[in-house]
Amino acid sequence: MSKATIRIPTPLRSFTGGAGEVEVEGATVGQALHHLDRRHEGILSRVLDPDGRIRGFVNIYLGETNVKTLGGLDAALPDRAVISIVPAVAGGLR
Amino acid sequence: MSASRRRLERLRAAIHQVQPGEAHALALKGAVLIDIREADELAQGAPAGSKRIPRGFLELQIEQEAPDLSQPIVVMCGSGLRSLFAADDLLQMGYREVSSLAGGFNAWKKQGLPVAIPRLLTDEERERYGRHLSVPEVGEAGQIELLRSKVLLIGAGGLGSPAAFYLAAAGVGTLGIVDDDVVDRSNLQRQILHTDDRIGTPKVQSARQTLQSLNPSVKVVEYATRLNSTNVEQLFTGYDVVLDGTDNFPTRYLVNDACVKLGIPNVHGSIFRFEGQVSVFWPGRKSAPGPCYRCLYPAPPPPELAPSCAEAGVLGVLPGVIGLLQAVEAIKLLLDIGEPLVGRLLQYEALESRFTRLTLERDPDCAYCADGKPFPGYVDMQFACNVPVTDGGH
Numbered sequence: 001m002s003k004a005t006i007r008i009p010t011p012l013r014s015f016t017g018g019a020g021e022v023e024v025e026g027a028t029v030g031q032a033l034h035h036l037d038r039r040h041e042g043i044l045s046r047v048l049d050p051d052g053r054i055r056g057f058v059n060i061y062l063g064e065t066n067v068k069t070l071g072g073l074d075a076a077l078p079d080r081a082v083i084s085i086v087p088a089v090a091g092g093l094r
Numbered sequence: 095m096s097a098s099r100r101r102l103e104r105l106r107a108a109i110h111q112v113q114p115g116e117a118h119a120l121a122l123k124g125a126v127l128i129d130i131r132e133a134d135e136l137a138q139g140a141p142a143g144s145k146r147i148p149r150g151f152l153e154l155q156i157e158q159e160a161p162d163l164s165q166p167i168v169v170m171c172g173s174g175l176r177s178l179f180a181a182d183d184l185l186q187m188g189y190r191e192v193s194s195l196a197g198g199f200n201a202w203k204k205q206g207l208p209v210a211i212p213r214l215l216t217d218e219e220r221e222r223y224g225r226h227l228s229v230p231e232v233g234e235a236g237q238i239e240l241l242r243s244k245v246l247l248i249g250a251g252g253l254g255s256p257a258a259f260y261l262a263a264a265g266v267g268t269l270g271i272v273d274d275d276v277v278d279r280s281n282l283q284r285q286i287l288h289t290d291d292r293i294g295t296p297k298v299q300s301a302r303q304t305l306q307s308l309n310p311s312v313k314v315v316e317y318a319t320r321l322n323s324t325n326v327e328q329l330f331t332g333y334d335v336v337l338d339g340t341d342n343f344p345t346r347y348l349v350n351d352a353c354v355k356l357g358i359p360n361v362h363g364s365i366f367r368f369e370g371q372v373s374v375f376w377p378g379r380k381s382a383p384g385p386c387y388r389c390l391y392p393a394p395p396p397p398e399l400a401p402s403c404a405e406a407g408v409l410g411v412l413p414g415v416i417g418l419l420q421a422v423e424a425i426k427l428l429l430d431i432g433e434p435l436v437g438r439l440l441q442y443e444a445l446e447s448r449f450t451r452l453t454l455e456r457d458p459d460c461a462y463c464a465d466g467k468p469f470p471g472y473v474d475m476q477f478a479c480n481v482p483v484t485d486g487g488h
Contacts, residue, residue: 009366010366010367010368011366020443020446055395055399056391056392056393057391057393057395058391059390059391059452064450064451064452064453065453066452066453066454066455068455069455084441084450084452086371086452087395088343088364088390088394088395089365089366089369089371090340090343090346090394
């Protein structure tokens with residue numbers, strides 16, 4: 001079981017009471033995300049689809065690397081890892 | 095005999111001199127032909143393919159053209175005298191294969207060898223872009239490249255405003271701007287191209303006024319239209335770089351798809367409240383191609399999962415930061431300097447004062463940019479909540 005920090009993008013901070021980072025535990029990236037959802041219920045539905053796959057408009061990074069290239073949600077979580085949730089953002093604001 | 099004559103006699107004996115035909119042959123075999131004449135001597139042209147370094151900058155700039163001391167060099171001036179002194183200096187710097195063109199450019203031209211009329215900076219341009227000319231990575235050749243370049247900005251809003259402002263200042267010759275909106279007072283918190291007295295004016299017109307008062311020589315092409323599947327390719331054709339500063343997903347996917355199809359680098363920027371992202375999507379890059387926007391995000395979020403209209407908003411300064419990072423990337427691409435943000439996403443979080451660089455991979459199965467896949471065509475997506483209602487948009 002590793003400890004990790006998940007960085008929460010602004011559009012999802014309504015789930016975390018405004019917090020930009022949440023401390024979690026897990027052996028894999030997937031477990032860490034589910035721990036996040038237990039702490040802040042509902043947030044995971046914005047990240048994963050009903051089948052548990054990463055949604056097409058969201059990317060999950062372990063450090064600087066997209067977890068897609070590390071085996072997806074099963075990627076092993078090193079201790080003190082930083083996970084970033086990076087959703088597509090439309091805005092340029094005309 | 096005068097001192098200069100004595101020195102010339104010594105150099106004539108010491109420096110290897112080549113006739114124009116031989117210099118041409120050497121250049122074809124890989125020698126670099128350095129033209130050391132001054133700007134006012136170039137009206138008649140210069141040998142095709144020659145590199146110009148004015149005599150006064152020769153020692154300081156030669157390594158940009160010939161980083162390797164074993165690189166064969168032919169030095170040329172107007173008549174073959176100054177090039178003897180210049181060749182001597184290069185030998186003293188350690189270059190081993192240096193020759194001087196006997197008879198200089200006059201002899202080259204007389205022999206009917208290929209001549210190109212170079213684009214030269216005017217005195218006014220030299221003054222305006224002086225700080226660029228002193229930067230070795232830009233210099234005169236780079237500035238001329240910028241003046242020749244064409245950048246298309248999608249949107250004259252939060253991101254497009256600062257980007258266009260600085261690209262015009264930098265002397266990018268043609269700026270196309272696509273925007274069908276008019277200036278609204280609520281825009282002025284961040285859209286610095288526009289002014290209070292232009293409320294109600296089309297943004298492309300307001301943008302042109304501001305940009306041309308900053309730099310009258312920049313050509314601003316106004317496209318007061320909304321991008322769609324039928325006009326996107328025609329609008330993009332002929333531009334060197336597209337800078338995406340739009341505010342909605344349908345346009346972002348159209349911009350991506352057209353850039354993929356036409357091989358144009360897409361300098362992407364997006365913002366939300368205190369956060370921004372910048373990347374360069376360029377699967378058409380010849381060396382080390384990168385992913386496209388669809389590799390990163392194959393599909394836009396459905397409206398119910400996207401940030402709601404009420405949530406949208408941005409710190410007015412934030413698009414300044416992100417738009418200028420886009421402008422820097424555009425300049426790097428135009429000048430082919432440094433390492434562009436191809437295959438990398440730069441994230442800026444203002445409240446944490448944090449920049450994060452993430453690695454982006456190409457999706458080998460990407461519907462739009464995967465190798466060998468036919469182009470699937472353009473799609474006009476519908477998106478219900480694409481513009482914040484508080485922002486005076488559509």
